[in-house]
Amino acid sequence: MARIDSVSELEKYRAQLVAHRDPERKAISVCTSGCIAYGADKLVDAFRQGLKARGLDDKVDVKTTGCHGFCERGPLVVIHPGNLFYQRVQPGDVDEILDETIEKGENIDRLMFHLDDGTVMACEDDVPFYKNQKRLLLKDNSSLDPYSIDDYIALGGYGALGKVLAGMKPDEVVTTVKDSGLRGRGGGGFPTGVKWESCRNAPSDDGVRYIICNADEGDPGAFMDRALLEGNPHAVIEGMIIGAFAIGHPGKPQGYVYVRNEYPIAVERLGVALEQAREKGLLGDDILGSGLSFDIRINKGGGAFVCGESTALMASIEGDVGEPRAKHIHTVEAGLWDKPTNLNNVESWANVPLILDRGVEWFTAIGTGDVRGNPWGGSKGTKIFALVGKVNNTGLVEVPMGTTLREIIYDIGGGIKDGKEFKAVQTGGPSGGCLPADKLDLPVDFDELTKVGSMMGSGGMIVMDEDTCMVDVARYFLHFLADESCGKCITCREGLVQLCSIVDRICEGNGKPEDLELLDELSETVSEASLCALGQTAPNPLRSTMKYFREEYEEHINEKKCRGGVCKSLITYSINDKCTGCLICKKKCPQQCISGEKDKLHVIDQSNCIKCGVCMDVCKYDAVDVN
């Protein structure tokens, strides 16, 4: 692959790529991001072998793409041209797809998406899950091969970089990003352009400035950044190069991507993409003849949630344990190795090329508020959410800022699983809060979520139904954070452990009425006296559940009752008259405390039951109740 030495050469190269591409060429795109968990890699092998056996392997491409978003229906396959959408495809379906769809052009009804009324949806764009979204960052994921820089360039990739290097000054780029109102997608919502400006203006004696991409996506139940890195790594790289130019040119900008070790595919694809960008001269010395020199290294995290915090992340890159430090001096002035350092989240970086390519006016037309003259005045652009939990359509959802929770959960998410009742939605990960049904019409943006005691966070959105115990949810997050606390501040280290023990005893039926007041008081201390955002926001899940679901706490304490049927000490299992006497639960009970004969109603001996729930899990007749 030849190096590209100028912006005009880049455009020439792109024109060549486009001219050589046959828009009618058949391609089978298989999601190999989250769908790997469904066995999509076996599906890819089956397609490749099947094409070879038919002598079609040089006529039809098999693309291993990033996440298409509709994880609920995986493994997902899209067939081009025409964007024919097949869902829940198994290796056993491959021969039929090749014979019918690829060779004869026939659609296979069984694999297509059906609405409840039987209407068949042929393309991704028709399916309600996709139709109600605004996919700017994720749109190329179902056609783009993340292993091919040519795919990215053919779709217009690195065009924004070309535009910047050919005709803009670094200051102009900073102003553009500032005017766009882009705010940090990692959760803080700090205006990206303001950060860039501070970092650019901070003195550096040797001209070194660090440009960091925070891909330590640690919020449980969130995988947007993973999808971007696995599906479209070059978009993130392009954003970072533009950032390096805006913040560090002329000078010596250097880049890092700090990525979770739990995302091996993201690490691999990013590594390949960086190598390809270097070969093309898009990274390295004198990028596109502009004089800009910039390269990016990958640092893998070691599974510590706190490393998503900027100063902890920088400590980890420096080779230390990931402990945060006080930010009396901001990292934009003295961050990594005491140099001016600009850190943005993956999704923020991926937005940068879009903004530079299409302009401020286009970007600010999407979203809420007014950011003219005040970058904090609104939330602009789209946001990707990981819509998960007890919702019908689990997946990645990209919507304009300001979309309501109801639109996301019901119009896109298809409502609650198994016809159950909605109870709460948790946003913002362990730093966020749980919002009840009366907040469903809340427009989702940075400021609205904060007002009601939650936060945007990185975009996890966990839906909970009537079978979820809100005290248990608070307990889950408190234990998570107590485990992940780095231990530096005593209020976080010890305070969280105390909060855990109080909530534990409430869940075990030993709560006292005065515990609620104690929880309030301790929560305040933890959030006031901790150094970093982990500690400061740690009580949020507890506080928001105590605010919106106080009656559940009171029931646990006063009536020893868990309405979600989750807290083991407060529930009992029993067998109802739907029991057919199949003996399965009796066989599987680890305590052997179920008695009964074949074809006769079984009974659980409560004195021996450890409430493990195995009987309920294995019963095919819905005959085990939790009380």
Added chain:
Amino acid sequence: MDDTKLNTILDKHHRDPAELLAILMDIQAVENYLPKDDMKQVAKELKIPFSKVYSMATFFATFSLEPRGKHICTVCMGTACHVRGAARLVDQVQRDFEVEAGGTTDDMFLTLETVNCVGACALGPLMIVDGEYHGNMDAGKLDRVLRKLKKQDAKE
């Protein structure tokens, strides 16, 4: 780990103390855990205190200071998996194999680990056994997966 192997790893990372995390990851990838002698050797070669190596190894969840079992069973404890009953899966493995989360069975057959989220929330609750994902788990399925594993081992 013999000296040549360790030196290869150290050289790959330019013997740079800033790369300590990556060096320890590479050692664990070979050894399945972090042997104490290797950690001591790393400290000596990088000219940093052993306490620093030890603090890294204990700070990051990815490291194990004990040898891990032949099979690794990882239960995802992300929020989506939690609300779908992941804790029950952990309980079940703990009960059936007499092993604590983070521990290994006495016969070194199985290590039970938990992870905060693997980003495959549509499949929750989810368990990964030796790198293979098993989604939408319940008590019956878990039983089948692990029984199959035992059976395979008995054959070998």
